[in-house]
Amino acid sequence: MDEEQLRALLRDLDALKQRPDPAAIDRMRERVAGMVTPAAAARSKIKDMSSEVVDSNPYSRLMALQRMGIVDNYERIRDYSIAIVGIGGVGSVAAEMLTRCGIGRLLLYDYDTVELANMNRLFFRPDQVGMTKTDAAVQTLSGINPDVTLESYSLNITTVKGFETFLGSLKARSSDGRNTGVDLVLSCVDNYEARMVVNQACNELGQTWMESGVSEDAVSGHIQLLVPGETACFACAPPLVVASGVDERTLKREGVCAASLPTTMGVVAGLLVQNALKYLLKFGQVSPYLGYNSLKDYFPTMEMKPNPQCSNPACVQRQKEYMQSKPARDAAAKAKMEAEASAADECPVHLDNDWNISVVDDSDTVTPSILSTGADSLPEGLVRELPTADSYQEPVAPVTSGAIDDDLEELQRQLDALNSS
């Protein structure tokens, strides 16, 4: 909102005090009414996502993911519902990213209020201090993208009543009737108890979820994919030290708080939502676990199978169901592979064209030559600065980290170097 508008209003009020004028009151009324919904004035709801490249299209850069060959059908994102539990340093940024990506529906859970002490992380503003985090989030997010359906749950999921509402909302049909249940739960909470509650709810519902966390010293974090029955649940491999019989909150001594940084939390939120987009829109490889050690810029990955002796009965039940459904799963995977193989033989990749994607004649543009790997001739206006990639030698210094190279000769070379040193 423009401060200048408010200053003009002040001048008008001063004038009004000097001389009563009903017409002036009408004009002021009109202007204040216009200020009530400034975002809606700048950006009305959009029915279908367009890939048209104009400055006024908020989805042009997202729909371009289709033309770039990254995503098959970007607009499917409107069919998805995501629940975010914990609207703090990670959850609020995750919510903003999904809102700007045009997700169909967002369910937001938190019981806390905005404080000035939260201002060292992204998203919340000083003028929102005192509002509930869910209300403040809805205020900001609805202004950014009115196309997203936002549901705000200001409640504590670790209470009996809160848990019931939480569980019910994860299963419920959306208010417009388009969605039933949620497609993914993102846990962005900051304590063990709340994680165990999300774990319990998702195990009961067989609901896929992603967990995230940031260390108390603010310099590392992680994300993790949890598919009940298929991967380890949060109780399958518990932390080495946990609170027992004591309220976890009282363990935090008065006057002592954890550190936090907008950088670490922004990176973790970005990795989390990227993994969620890959999972929902089916591109790239969904990471089962990804760590972030910012002091060394080290990103460990791993996979964890479920623990048959897991202390969570719902997890054990989901594991049994997953084992029992193995033959059906294998058959479905085989049928899908065969169908794809025969489809590739017989017909073009896309039969329908619901979104009016047109095939572009690339012969007069530079894009395909840059994207394609084997192009020897460059379009007009471009020259090679160095020999072609095929004859390009190794960089000056060796790559210092990366995936383990399982190439036989490379391993032999490393072995020889170690033996001779």
Added chain:
Amino acid sequence: MDEEQLRALLRDLDALKQRPDPAAIDRMRERVAGMVTPAAAARSKIKDMSSEVVDSNPYSRLMALQRMGIVDNYERIRDYSIAIVGIGGVGSVAAEMLTRCGIGRLLLYDYDTVELANMNRLFFRPDQVGMTKTDAAVQTLSGINPDVTLESYSLNITTVKGFETFLGSLKARSSDGRNTGVDLVLSCVDNYEARMVVNQACNELGQTWMESGVSEDAVSGHIQLLVPGETACFACAPPLVVASGVDERTLKREGVCAASLPTTMGVVAGLLVQNALKYLLKFGQVSPYLGYNSLKDYFPTMEMKPNPQCSNPACVQRQKEYMQSKPARDAAAKAKMEAEASAADECPVHLDNDWNISVVDDSDTVTPSILSTGADSLPEGLVRELPTADSYQEPVAPVTSGAIDDDLEELQRQLDALNSS
């Protein structure tokens, strides 16, 4: 700003039309005046950063980095000036992170205006459409943290006049006289030409800078540290294909645009600012280069030495100076090591206590036991869920990626496995 306040104002205007009332006008005037500076009302300037843990302290979670042993003196961040070139999807988020971290001074450069097509990335709001990006950024950032000195340069650094202003501003004393020049330049531009201009300016000034970039398909990016004379400059290892003699902007065909995602850009901004914080506040390892491949969650690192045949004369000159200063550098490093060694023998780690940091008696808290590595006894209320870490076995599945393991036995094992397969 609260919409409810505006709605109340509407009701008052309606009442005023029914019945003129000077006292009512006075009350309305007072409330509108309060709305003009909502951020300032919620958050006034703070003279010294406090580590006090109260909800009203916006710096408590940052000052906690000192107590956690990550940063020696966090408040030094107020002495630093950072220039951000390009206030787009990466630059705007980097600016917000640094503002929330309480950086002393931010210089922002961009010549573009905010469009709805930018709304798929973080930071800008639909109601800012039409404003210059630098003005919109200053509007938002000054509301978030009034302690940061913001300088807005709405200009094109690739023009002759723009370059002169850019170069001058990087050297200039700040308006309050506290800072001379900048401590770091962050390049967040989206084209080759602008990067070469930043490279030229930093080579001329001997100014350390960090470069960032996101791919046209929106799913990968990188950050890079450039120290003139010491590391490769941007011209030392140019891209394989560059525009030659043609205006780069005309290469982009009408109606075609690059894809972008708030996730990738948020991660790159986070990695960039984290590297900047590590560099300025001297913690962790500053990464010379860090890539981000989001499809595979792969993060390559490497180092690049300068090219003695670099096409940039200022780079070659900085390389000569760096070589010539080697004896002095070695002597200084040796002296510093010796001073630190003798200081460690003789006196406590911190002699002065400018920020009134008090040593906390941890004997009655749980924090030290969690943080310390060798603690066998746990504080009251905590139990071990699993055997102690020393007897804890490897996770179920092996780590699937990570740094190259140069352990001899591990390489031998991999080699045997490959030979036998």
